[in-house]
Amino acid sequence: MSDMIRHDWSVDEVLEILEMPLLDLVDRARAVHKGFHKDGTVQLSSLISIKTGGCPENCGYCSQSAHHAKKTGLKKEALMSVDDVLEKAKLAKEAGANRFCMGAAWRKVRNGEEFDRVLEMIKGVKKLGLEACVTLGMVSDEQAKRLAEAGLTSYNHNVDTSPEHYDKIVTTRNYKDRLDSLEAARKAGIKLCTGGIIGMGESNRDRASMLRVLANLEKHPESVPINALVAVKGTPMENLPPVDSLELVRMVATARIVMPESRVRLSAGRSNLTKEAQILCFMAGANSIFYGDKLLTTSNNDCNDDKALIEEAGLKIAS
């Protein structure tokens, strides 16, 4: 089985998988999934925006970019207090989550009181018995070390799309910046949560190229979030057509095949999926979801519906 863990994928190979006849693709992904994830669990990851809006980056999909603020009308908020965040974490734990992910609309981490506060949040979340994840933008080696010392389980930093399509999505940073931060987190011994978004005008080759970047990292990311674009009103991507659910199934299945050990997370855009489409994604290898009625600024599926869905599918909640 270990020969299935490869780090030398070509774009053509990944593209060939992505474009396989759908049921053959799902069969192949399911076989990999059953070989590597015998426990049949789904990880519930709760998400909270600890610092909303006013971000200096110009990511075309994002409701929180200051560049789109006039049109989205999203109000910039200050970094939350440690107590308020831990209160939410407690609720997430009681609702059954096993990971608590905290997102900040920052371009990069800056040393100072706010970073210290985030370190306290991480310590508090860990104390509650939850895995702690943060997504704070770019991070240096030294900052990653401090995050690791605070007990951080995982750092979320998405590559978002292919290197080729990247400058059509964001121009205030480049692909290498993303990879450098991922490397800083990895070097500090933090697990990686990194994936991307489909539905941003990219081709199938771009999708394959993005998965290749992730699969060819020295060590595969432990979590791979696959987001479908949430076309937020007021962003430059507001009028893009919705992602077909079967394209999401294809992406999940291909991620599962090229990164057999990772948890593939069915992420943003899940609230547009039927129960059946979500179950097809689980069949294709998804074994993690964002759990809680809100993502960062947009809404997510209802918790009770999610628990019922997992039970109906005969899966278990990861502890």
Ligand code: SAM
């Ligand atoms: N500012 C940090 C960063 O960019 O890394 C952390 C927060 S940022 C909102 C986290 C990720 O959420 C993005 O990289 C992107 O993949 C995803 N995301 C943001 N807005 C989205 C949208 N409208 N639809 C789908 N995914 C989105």
Ligand code: DTB
């Ligand atoms: C990820 O891959 N998706 C999450 C999380 N990582 C931080 C964010 C989704 C955001 C969806 C749009 C919003 O709610 O603003």
Ligand code: SF4
């Ligand atoms: Fe800022 Fe992150 Fe949104 Fe880009 S995705 S604008 S970096 S919050």
